[in-house]
Amino acid sequence: MHxxxxxMFYIAGLLLVIGLIVKIKQYASTPAPLKxxxxxxxxxxxxxxxxxFTEIVFFNSLWKSNxxxxxxxxxxxxxxxxxxxxxxxxAIDPAGMFGFLWPLVNNWAVQTAGKYAGWMMLIGLLGLFxxxxxxxxxxxxxxxxxxxxLLLIIGIALTGVLMSFVAHTDIVQLKEFTIGLLTFNWQPxxxxxxxxxxxxxxxxxxxxxxxxxxxHAPGIFFSPTRNQVDNPREQRxxxxxxxxxxxxx
Amino acid sequence: xxxxxxxxxxxYPVIPRLKPDVMSHSKPFxxxxxFQEPLGFPGELVDNWQDKAIEKMGELQGKYxxxxxxxxxxxKCGACTDKCHYYLGTTDPxxxxxxxxxxxxxxxxxxxxxxxxxxxxLGMPGFVGARELDKEVLDDWxxxxxQCSQCRRCSVYCPYGIDTAEISMAxxxxxxxxxxxxxxxxxxxxxxxxIGNNLGLPEPALADxxxxxxEEVKDDTGIDVKYPxxxxxxxVLLVTPSADFFAEPHVDGLIGxxxxxxxxxxxxxxxxYASEAANFGMFIGSYENMRRVSMRIREAALELGxxxxxxxxxxxxxxxxxxxxxxxxGPFDFLDPRYxxxxxxxxxxYDLIQKGALKFDKSANDHRVMTYHDxxxxxxASRMGPMPGGxxxxxxxxxxxxxxxxxxxxxxxxxxxxxxxxxxxxxxxxDLMELRVKGAMPRMQALKHVVDNYGVTHMAAxxxxxxxxxxxxxxxxxxxxxxxxSVHQLVSDAIVMTNNEV
Ligand code: SF4
Ligand code: SF4
Numbered sequence: 001m002h003x004x005x006x007x008m009f010y011i012a013g014l015l016l017v018i019g020l021i022v023k024i025k026q027y028a029s030t031p032a033p034l035k036x037x038x039x040x041x042x043x044x045x046x047x048x049x050x051x052x053f054t055e056i057v058f059f060n061s062l063w064k065s066n067x068x069x070x071x072x073x074x075x076x077x078x079x080x081x082x083x084x085x086x087x088x089x090x091a092i093d094p095a096g097m098f099g100f101l102w103p104l105v106n107n108w109a110v111q112t113a114g115k116y117a118g119w120m121m122l123i124g125l126l127g128l129f130x131x132x133x134x135x136x137x138x139x140x141x142x143x144x145x146x147x148x149x150l151l152l153i154i155g156i157a158l159t160g161v162l163m164s165f166v167a168h169t170d171i172v173q174l175k176e177f178t179i180g181l182l183t184f185n186w187q188p189x190x191x192x193x194x195x196x197x198x199x200x201x202x203x204x205x206x207x208x209x210x211x212x213x214x215x216h217a218p219g220i221f222f223s224p225t226r227n228q229v230d231n232p233r234e235q236r237x238x239x240x241x242x243x244x245x246x247x248x249x
Numbered sequence: 250x251x252x253x254x255x256x257x258x259x260x261y262p263v264i265p266r267l268k269p270d271v272m273s274h275s276k277p278f279x280x281x282x283x284f285q286e287p288l289g290f291p292g293e294l295v296d297n298w299q300d301k302a303i304e305k306m307g308e309l310q311g312k313y314x315x316x317x318x319x320x321x322x323x324x325k326c327g328a329c330t331d332k333c334h335y336y337l338g339t340t341d342p343x344x345x346x347x348x349x350x351x352x353x354x355x356x357x358x359x360x361x362x363x364x365x366x367x368x369x370x371l372g373m374p375g376f377v378g379a380r381e382l383d384k385e386v387l388d389d390w391x392x393x394x395x396q397c398s399q400c401r402r403c404s405v406y407c408p409y410g411i412d413t414a415e416i417s418m419a420x421x422x423x424x425x426x427x428x429x430x431x432x433x434x435x436x437x438x439x440x441x442x443x444i445g446n447n448l449g450l451p452e453p454a455l456a457d458x459x460x461x462x463x464e465e466v467k468d469d470t471g472i473d474v475k476y477p478x479x480x481x482x483x484x485v486l487l488v489t490p491s492a493d494f495f496a497e498p499h500v501d502g503l504i505g506x507x508x509x510x511x512x513x514x515x516x517x518x519x520x521x522y523a524s525e526a527a528n529f530g531m532f533i534g535s536y537e538n539m540r541r542v543s544m545r546i547r548e549a550a551l552e553l554g555x556x557x558x559x560x561x562x563x564x565x566x567x568x569x570x571x572x573x574x575x576x577x578x579g580p581f582d583f584l585d586p587r588y589x590x591x592x593x594x595x596x597x598x599y600d601l602i603q604k605g606a607l608k609f610d611k612s613a614n615d616h617r618v619m620t621y622h623d624x625x626x627x628x629x630a631s632r633m634g635p636m637p638g639g640x641x642x643x644x645x646x647x648x649x650x651x652x653x654x655x656x657x658x659x660x661x662x663x664x665x666x667x668x669x670x671x672x673x674x675x676x677x678x679x680d681l682m683e684l685r686v687k688g689a690m691p692r693m694q695a696l697k698h699v700v701d702n703y704g705v706t707h708m709a710a711x712x713x714x715x716x717x718x719x720x721x722x723x724x725x726x727x728x729x730x731x732x733x734x735s736v737h738q739l740v741s742d743a744i745v746m747t748n749n750e751v
Pocket of ligand 1 (some may be wrong): 322323326329331346347406407408409410411659
């Protein structure tokens with residue numbers, strides 16, 4: 001069992017990393033031939049950094065746009081961050097290389113916040129799911145995969161919450177398993193149904209990440225309407241393929 | 250007067266329920282071979298159009314990061330679904346920005362992504378929102394990518410800044426590449442290449458018109474204000490939309506520019522070779538055509554030996570001018586480096602006002618209670634002045650300097666949230682009248698609000714398309730066509746002429 005999971009984690013991890021590298025390279029190497037920031041836009045680099053910060057941390061544009069999506073979406077993403085920190089507990093070996101991080105993760109605040117974040121996440125996700133069904137406009141633009149991805153993450157959150165609040169898994173053994181994975185020293189894993197489901201769903205999520213709309217995570221950093229400086233008159237902006245047109249006539 | 254119903258203006262804005270396909274019949278005339286060929290496009294639908302279209306899509310995805318990223322990252326959150334004036338006015342779900350993008354994205358997903366290819370092979374591409382490119386899809390493209398005015402309102406409200414305009418431009422470029430171009434745009438671009446402006450006004454007609462203006466202003470004011478054409482050595486080259494030369498209310502704006510130049514004592518000229526500010530190359534997404542149109546301005550500036558370039562009141566033109574001209578036709582190192590290249594006529598007038606160089610008698614505009622329509626491409630795709638948001642402030646300051654009564658429309662319908670007039674992006678053609686009337690609904694609703702509450706009588710704009718569109722569609726909503734005015738018409742009416750030396 002743990003060997004099968006171990007192998008699958010390596011494969012999924014590899015697909016995730018390679019997939020992301022391929023996509024990020026593609027985004028980075030595709031030219032943006034024209035200045036198209038949505039104005040009013042910052043006129044300096046620093047201003048752009050601030051704009052991106054407000055978008056990524058506060059979902060600024062979404063706030064202007066739709067308060068319901070903002071609440072559900074932001075709850076979910078913030079909870080995701082908290083849950084991530086909580087999970088670091090299973091990946092950091094206090095005696096290992098990153099042991100110095102251990103106190104930052106293994107404390108009451110991070111662990112409690114992460115624990116209740118599961119609920120926050122579920123509220124956010126169920127809200128988004130409900131909108132897909134109830135609001136006719138959102139229902140119209142949803143394809144089955146949009147529901148499927150939501151269900152997948154709901155499944156992950158739900159099994160996580162159940163493990164935190166209802167049926168605990170063997171945390172000590174789980175940690176040995178994950179550290180073992182990270183250090184290529186395979187160890188047995190707990191075999192309760194909740195954990196197995198939780199991990200299996202995470203595997204699926206890792207694999208579909210680079211081939212689905214989940215690419216919005218790296219993609220937003222490359223969105224020209226948000227990351228460009230508004231200075232076309234001051235600085236000539238030209239792409240390589242466009243420059244070639246200039247020499248041709 | 251028409252075979253469609255003008256949307257009703259409700260007391261408060263409401264998000265309408267979906268009525269699928271109610272606008273699928275809306276299609277502009279297809280360009281015949283004679284209009285395709287000068288732009289380098291095939292004259293009719295090519296035989297292997299599927300392959301060609303997919304090949305072109307791949308090419309564009311490699312050339313435009315915006316397209317590649319936007320096609321991948323939409324999460325279908327729905328935040329943009331109620332932001333498009335065409336959706337609000339027509340209730341057709343394919344006019345929701347994300348649904349419009351999806352017409353293109355479904356093909357992208359089918360042919361360019363692992364998910365689409367995989368589920369396509371399983372015979373269920375729809376599971377991941379993918380679809381084969383068939384004739385029905387192509388027809389949808391032609392219909393609905395000509396129901397987008399590339400106004401970028403959706404982009405403001407999308408959490409990732411996804412700009413449907415970028416997708417519309419790409420789709421139109423693919424359509425052109427397979428031989429289904431839009432007559433209105435492509436015919437006009439052809440005219441610019443041949444004659445120099447969208448209206449096809451040749452040099453003698455221009456000379457005549459400008460002379461006529463000089464006489465008119467002389468009769469009105471008793472002062473010799475010049476409207477020069479092709480004058481070598483002038484300080485300023487004025488590039489203005491050709492509608493300014495004769496259409497109402499545009500021409501009143503042109504009269505205003507002349508008076509401002511006269512008062513400033515700055516010599517200027519129009520060029521018959523580059524007698525058009527608008528650049529329809531942008532509407533069809535064609536960098537090459539946009540560049541060819543832009544180069545005429547550079548050539549005219551060099552030929553006439555001017556020191557500055559100033560653009561007249563035009564929205565999409567100002568986007569191309571402000572955001573793209575330096576890229577397309579720069580560098581402009583041969584012009585006076587003390588001024589931005591190009592400048593907007595509003596920036597020019599506003600500078601003079603601030604220096605106290607212009608005198609106004611505001612009471613001349615006392616019969617007007619004004620409001621101001623932010624043109625979409627000025628608001629969301631360009632800037633005026635050194636500060637972000639100058640494009641909102643400067644025109645309003647000019648209006649306030651020349652009028653005693655000014656009221657803004659509701660906050661969510663102005664500035665970056667402004668609604669397009671309904672005729673932008675290459676849709677200002679009579680074969681799309683239904684779309685234009687319906688698309689104007691949100692703006693008309695906002696206007697009605699200030700008319701009812703503050704007694705507003707006139708709306709000013711700084712875009713040739715907005716002005717033409719409004720004078721045509723306002724009557725459908727119970728307004729009159731002369732309620733839309735140029736900002737520089739207000740300047741023209743209030744300016745006190747003092748300097749009589751030419
Ligand atoms: S707001 Fe942006 S991410 Fe959301 S559905 Fe619209 S285009 Fe997609
Ligand atoms: S760019 Fe404007 S017209 Fe086009 S989809 Fe977006 S809001 Fe609608």
